[in-house]
Amino acid sequence: MSNKTIAFIGTGNMSYAIIGGMIKSGFDAQSIIATNRNAEKLAKVAEQLSVRTTQDNLEAVAAADVIVLSVKPQMMAELCKTFQDADIDISEKLFISVAAGITVARLREMLGQPVKMVRCMPNTPSLLGRGVSGLYGVDISDEEKDYVEQVFSSTGIALWLDNESKINDVIAVTGSSPAYFFLFMEAIEEKARALGFSTEEARKLVQQTALGAAEMALSQPDISIAQLRANVTSKGGTTHAAVEHLKEQQLPKTVADAMDACIARAEAMEKEI
């Protein structure tokens, strides 16, 4: 697929999802290096994904063209410092960070030089190949852009952003939003139990309905989501009664305000790290 070597530094949940997607979509496992400071976790990755593994981050960085920084945000500075201190030329390597709340400028500062950089904001459904990744790149070639897009398309869909601040908007729209859907599902599930359905029944009913609604939207891309809702909301009917109540309670405004709170938190995090 490509002759680039890519190293994942800190192979936890997110790297595992991306590597799994890459292998399914045809990337050569031998072009992928996974690192983890924990030998047991690394052995599992080697066994399940058949990629190259090492506990030595510097060895992986030296061998790779593309380096994915995938440790928790608060560990990033310490990790990057080890690259700065080592005798490795990183000036021509492409770095990808999946960490929330760390800007390109800050990452470059941590790495000690203005390296080629992509910030990526994936979401948890990437673990199932149903993810969305927002991408923002600086100083990258068209060929590198294509490569990065192939990597992240392997876990779902990838969208390039023309402005770094849009990464925070993506956090509100797709990064954090699985939790908004879960909260809605949770509320329906709780009420179903209150109405007398068993825990098992309530869970099954809510998850099947969420799946059905998502699949209806996916299978009819020419019909707007507002129209899909209107189609199942006859005036004076039962759904209409429920939807009108949600509107009177300002559900759309509450969701918009919640997303603004999410963006404000992402902006504040950028100042903290």
Ligand SMILES: NC(=O)c1ccc[n+]([C@@H]2O[C@H](COP(=O)([O-])OP(=O)(O)OC[C@H]3O[C@@H](n4cnc5c(N)ncnc54)[C@H](OP(=O)(O)O)[C@@H]3O)[C@@H](O)[C@H]2O)c1
């Ligand atoms: N999971 C998500 O849904 C999601 C979504 C969007 C963005 N992200 C971002 O993705 C990044 C990774 O998240 P994650 O959920 O995959 O975290 P994770 O499961 O904790 O994975 C990180 C792994 O890296 C290891 N590690 C830490 N420092 C290391 C070092 N210096 N060298 C080698 N390995 C090291 C950790 O080991 P220990 O277990 O010993 O700490 C851990 O196994 C984070 O920056 C997060 O903000 C995650």
